[in-house]
Each structure stands twice: as structure tokens, then as C-alpha cells.
Amino acid sequence: MSALAVRKLTKVYRNGHEALKGVDLTVEEGDFFALLGPNGAGKSTLIGIVASLVNKTGGKVRVFGHDLDREPESMKAYLGLVPQEFNFNLFLPVIEVVLNQAGYYGIPRREAGVRAEYYLRQLDLWERRGSQMRMLSGGLKRRLMIARALVHRPRLLILDEPTAGVDIEIRRSMWTFLRELNAGGTTIILTTHYLEEAESLCRNIAIINDGRIAEHVDMGVLLGRLETETLVLDLKARPAQLPRLDGFVLTRLDDRTLEVEVTKDSSINRLFEALSRNGIQVVSLRNKQNRLEQLFLALVENNKGGRDISP
Amino acid sequence: MNHYRHYWVAFSTLLVKEIVRFSRIWVQTVLPSAISTILYFVIFGRLIGERIGPMGGFSYVDFIVPGLVLMGVITNAYSNVASSFYSSKFSRYVEELLIAPVPNWVILAGFVAGGVARGLAVGIVVTLVALGFTRIEIHSYGITMLVFVLTAVLFALGGFINAIYANSFDDISIVPTFVLTPLTYLGGVFYSIDLLPTLWQDLSLANPVLYMVNAFRFGLLGVSDIQVGVAFALILGFIVVLTFYSLHLLRRGIGIKT
Numbered sequence: 001m002s003a004l005a006v007r008k009l010t011k012v013y014r015n016g017h018e019a020l021k022g023v024d025l026t027v028e029e030g031d032f033f034a035l036l037g038p039n040g041a042g043k044s045t046l047i048g049i050v051a052s053l054v055n056k057t058g059g060k061v062r063v064f065g066h067d068l069d070r071e072p073e074s075m076k077a078y079l080g081l082v083p084q085e086f087n088f089n090l091f092l093p094v095i096e097v098v099l100n101q102a103g104y105y106g107i108p109r110r111e112a113g114v115r116a117e118y119y120l121r122q123l124d125l126w127e128r129r130g131s132q133m134r135m136l137s138g139g140l141k142r143r144l145m146i147a148r149a150l151v152h153r154p155r156l157l158i159l160d161e162p163t164a165g166v167d168i169e170i171r172r173s174m175w176t177f178l179r180e181l182n183a184g185g186t187t188i189i190l191t192t193h194y195l196e197e198a199e200s201l202c203r204n205i206a207i208i209n210d211g212r213i214a215e216h217v218d219m220g221v222l223l224g225r226l227e228t229e230t231l232v233l234d235l236k237a238r239p240a241q242l243p244r245l246d247g248f249v250l251t252r253l254d255d256r257t258l259e260v261e262v263t264k265d266s267s268i269n270r271l272f273e274a275l276s277r278n279g280i281q282v283v284s285l286r287n288k289q290n291r292l293e294q295l296f297l298a299l300v301e302n303n304k305g306g307r308d309i310s311p
Numbered sequence: 312m313n314h315y316r317h318y319w320v321a322f323s324t325l326l327v328k329e330i331v332r333f334s335r336i337w338v339q340t341v342l343p344s345a346i347s348t349i350l351y352f353v354i355f356g357r358l359i360g361e362r363i364g365p366m367g368g369f370s371y372v373d374f375i376v377p378g379l380v381l382m383g384v385i386t387n388a389y390s391n392v393a394s395s396f397y398s399s400k401f402s403r404y405v406e407e408l409l410i411a412p413v414p415n416w417v418i419l420a421g422f423v424a425g426g427v428a429r430g431l432a433v434g435i436v437v438t439l440v441a442l443g444f445t446r447i448e449i450h451s452y453g454i455t456m457l458v459f460v461l462t463a464v465l466f467a468l469g470g471f472i473n474a475i476y477a478n479s480f481d482d483i484s485i486v487p488t489f490v491l492t493p494l495t496y497l498g499g500v501f502y503s504i505d506l507l508p509t510l511w512q513d514l515s516l517a518n519p520v521l522y523m524v525n526a527f528r529f530g531l532l533g534v535s536d537i538q539v540g541v542a543f544a545l546i547l548g549f550i551v552v553l554t555f556y557s558l559h560l561l562r563r564g565i566g567i568k569t
Binding site for chain 2: 013048051052053054055072073074076077079081083085086087088089090096099100101103104105106107108109148152
């Protein structure tokens with residue numbers, strides 16, 4: 001069954017701006033799905049409509065088969081949202097934010113207390129349960145938004161930039177938590193500007209650009225479209241001369257750093273053999289750019305000109 | 312889960328949240344009405360009132376008790392909902408309600424009940440203050456409570472509509488300052504309209520607060536400048552109109568959705 005089915009979704013704001021131009025999107029149950037796009041592409045509008053925070057102009061939205069127009073309450077019961085912007089009463093204690101949200105979903109106070117404790121412990125917030133919201137750091141607020149969104153145990157969780165402004169340690173712990181949640185059966189839709197995050201977590205991806213879905217594909221298939229990758233090599237010593245190698249383009253960045261453009265069909269083993277033969281020792285190796293980022297930029301750029309999206 | 316049980320849990324969550332909210336800041340929400348009522352009783356009841364003499368068959372201090380209680384109810388029921396709902400819009404935590412499976416009528420009922428609860432709290436405090444200045448023998452408990460609750464509901468609905476249209480915190484103080492206070496002061500809180508020239512009596516009849524104050528005065532003292540049945544019909548009529556209008560605004564998402 002589809003966790004989310006969006007058909008011909010349009011949104012025209014009062015100022016005439018056409019944010020969504022007939023979006024079709026399907027997210028299957030159990031998926032970990034990335035919804036990416038440049039700023040102003042329509043991601044937040046799309047999520048806002050699904051979460052009933054934005055009125056649509058036209059089209060259909062279904063969550064686990066429940067229609068937004070005909071069964072809004074049934075639909076909402078399946079959905080949890082972690083919004084991009086903080087939306088708390090800053091004067092409430094942490095625990096009350098979660099308990100109130102449970103109450104809005106009809107969960108009796110005692111049961112709500114059990115669930116609140118579970119999710120606050122899971123997200124390392126239990127010790128701060130009595131703190132007022134305004135006393136929390138940005139990272140803790142982000143984690144609380146996840147706890148709040150989960151208290152009614154939604155089958156579809158939408159996270160809009162959940163790790164924005166969060167330090168790397170908390171971000172990694174949130175990734176682990178989200179992976180476990182998805183493994184437990186919760187369908188997750190993620191929007192993020194950290195493309196490494198999307199590549200690491202998600203199995204399927206849609207890229208929205210200028211109010212339309214520009215790409216909707218399996219993550220592996222998308223990454224497989226990369227024709228070239230650029231590697232950065234840190235060297236042990238300054239090479240006297242750069243060798244000429246068929247199939248590779250070598251560029252010296254500085255005395256001890258090389259940039260190598262590798263085509264999809266080339267063997268990296270051959271590259272290292274050739275470098276060894278020329279007495280060049282490589283200390284470390286990294287991608288110049290995240291692979292998804294490379295594709296994303298190419299796609300958005302090419303899409304502007306209406307050309308093919310292959311990078 | 313049973314729908315109605317779910318609605319009840321959501322409603323009671325909203326109501327308890329509202330009661331906790333205004334109770335936490337009781338110095339800003341309940342105490343000011345108590346202090347201003349003490350001042351009214353000292354100045355108008357004792358110092359000036361004794362020179363005014365009886366009104367409507369009662370001492371002046373007795374005569375103003377119903378109006379002062381209802382004034383506290385009106386302003387507090389209104390401002391509780393206006394400030395609470397506007398704050399939830401301003402800080403965007405109204406979204407917690409909008410994404411949840413809570414029907415619009417439950418959202419409205421929760422906020423209005425919160426306003427009524429604060430009106431009730433202030434009404435009790437003002438009544439206790441009044442007991443320090445005079446003895447009150449209630450003419451009809453039923454009518455007193457009914458007018459009390461219906462008036463609080465009506466003005467809580469007014470506060471809700473104000474909050475929906477408000478774009479800044481200034482916008483939620485405009486109506487109380489320029490509409491509510493004049494209507495209340497000219498609504499027979501401090502005088503009987505029998506004292507006014509005919510033209511002003513007729514004009515006063517266009518003020519809805521006059522009907523509420525007089526109906527409440529009838530419940531407490533057994534005297535009124537207008538017919539109590541007319542007052543009830545008017546209050547109920549306004550409640551029905553404002554309820555449907557509020558639900559219409561929520562359904563359209565005016566002021567809360569883009």
C-alpha cells in the first residue's frame with residue numbers, strides 16, 4: 001500500500017505565485033524517502049498541504065488510502081510531522097509539550113505519560129522534562145520535535161530539515177534513531193539540505209524543482225547515473241612530475257594534493273598501480289563532492305535549461 | 312478509538328492547558344480584576360455611592376455589584392481567548408492542533424471553555440471582593456449562572472474571532488479598548504437607564520451589553536431595566552451567529568493557514 005499518494009497537486013498563493021504545478025508523487029509503505037529540491041522549489045508547500053497546514057488549490061492527497069478532503073481526521077491519525085521551524089509554546093515544560101500533543105490525538109493522560117517517557121528517554125530528553133522550552137538548545141528542540149511527532153505512533157513520519165543547525169554528534173545519533181524507527185516499520189519522508197544525509201539514509205528519492213517533480217527514482221539507480229567522479233588524493237611528498245594516464249585527468253591542487261577525474265568505467269586499481277610505478281605515494285583519498293550533491297546540482301542546473309538531467 | 316472519547320480527550324487537554332496557562336500567570340490574569348473591583352467599590356460604592364443614594368430600590372453599592380462582576384467576566388473571557396489563540400498563531404504552535412485529528416468545533420470549544428473558565432475564576436474573585444463591601448442575597452441562582460456562563464461564552468467567541476484576524480499583539484487590544492470598554496461602561500453597570508433622557512435610553516437599547524448586565528442584575532437582585540427573556544434571546548442569538556462564523560473562519564483557515 002502507498003503510504004503517501006499525491007495526484008496533480010497544485011498550489012497558487014494569493015500573490016499569484018504558483019508553488020506546485022501538478023505534482024504526482026507516491027511513497028510506498030516502509031520506505032525511507034528523500035524529498036529534495038533547491039530553496040523555493042515547493043518542498044515545504046507540498047509538506048504543508050499533506051500536513052493540513054496549507055490549503056491546496058487542486059489535486060488529491062491520500063495517506064494510507066485516506067483522502068485529505070473526505071477523511072481528514074483518519075488521514076491525520078496516520079501522519080506525524082517534524083516541521084522545519086520551531087513551533088512550540090516556549091513557556092511550557094518539555095513534558096507538557098508531548099503530553100498535550102498526545103491529548104490532541106485522543107490518547108488518555110496515563111497512556112500519554114507512558115509514551116512521553118518512552119520517546120523522551122529514546123531521544124535523551126527525559127532528564128530535561130521539567131525544563132521550559134526556551135531553555136533548550138537548538139539540538140534539543142529538534143529532538144523534542146521528533147518525540148512530539150511520534151507520541152501518537154504515526155505510520156508515516158515527515159521530517160522537514162530535522163538536522164538543520166544540529167552538531168554532527170547529535171545529527172549522527174538522530175540518524176541512528178531514524179534508521180531504527182524505519183526498520184520498525186515507520187515510513188519516513190525526509191527533506192534535507194545535507195545531501196550526505198539523504199544518500200546515507202534514504203532508499204528512494206524525489207527531486208522537486210520549480211513546483212514539479214523533476215526526478216523520482218531509486219537512490220542506487222540515481223547514483224549509478226554518475227558518469228564521472230572527482231577524487232582528491234593527499235600525497236606523502238611533492239611529485240616531481242605528474243604522469244600521463246589514459247582514462248584519468250590529473251590536476252595538481254597544491255604541492256601534496258592531486259585531483260583526479262575518474263570515469264565510471266575506469267578502474268581505480270589501475271590508477272594506484274600507475275601512481276606507484278611513478279613513485280607517488282597516496283596518504284588518503286576522498287570524494288571532492290558528495291555524489292548525490294553532484295547529481296543534484298547537475299539536475300537542477302540542467303533542468304533550468306530544460307535539458308537532459310545526466311550530469 | 313471511539314470518536315467521541317477522542318474528542319473529549321482533545322477538548323479536556325485544551326481546557327486544562329488553558330486553565331494551567333492563566334493560573335500560572337494569575338498576577339496578570341486574575342489579580343488586576345480584583346484590584347480594580349476594590350477601587351470601584353471604595354470610590355463608587357463607598358465614597359461617592361453614599362452621596363448618590365438608592366438606585367433601582369437598592370443601595371448604590373448593591374446596585375453596581377452585578378455590573379462589576381459581569382464586567383470582569385466579559386473582559387477576561389474575551390482577553391483570555393484573544394491572547395491565547397493569537398499567541399498560538401504568533402509562535403506557530405497552533406500547528407500542533409492543525410495537524411492533529413481534532414475537528415474545528417473541538418478546537419473552538421476548547422478555547423471558548425478556557426475563556427469561560429477564566430471568566431468564572433475572575434467572577435468568583437470579584438464576588439468575594441464584593442462580599443467585603445456588602446451582603447448579596449441572590450434572587451435566582453439559575454438565572455445568575457445562566458447569564459454568567461452565556462455571557463462568558465459570547466465574549467470568548469468574540470475574543471476568538473479577534474485573534475483569528477489579528478496580525479499583531481496590538482490588534483488584540485484594539486477591540487477591548489475601543490469597543491468592549493465603552494460598551495460595558497455604557498451598558499448600565501453604574502446606572503439605571505431610567506436616569507437617562509428618552510433619546511439616550513433608546514440609544515442604550517442598541518448596546519448588547521446592557522441586556523446582559525440587566526439580566527445578570529435580575530438574577531442577583533431581582534430588578535432589571537429590560538425584559539430578561541429578551542436578554543436571553545439576544546445573547547443566544549449572538550452566540551449562534553458567532554459560533555457559525557468562527558467555524559467558518561476555521562474551515563477556511565483564515566489567519567492560520569496559507
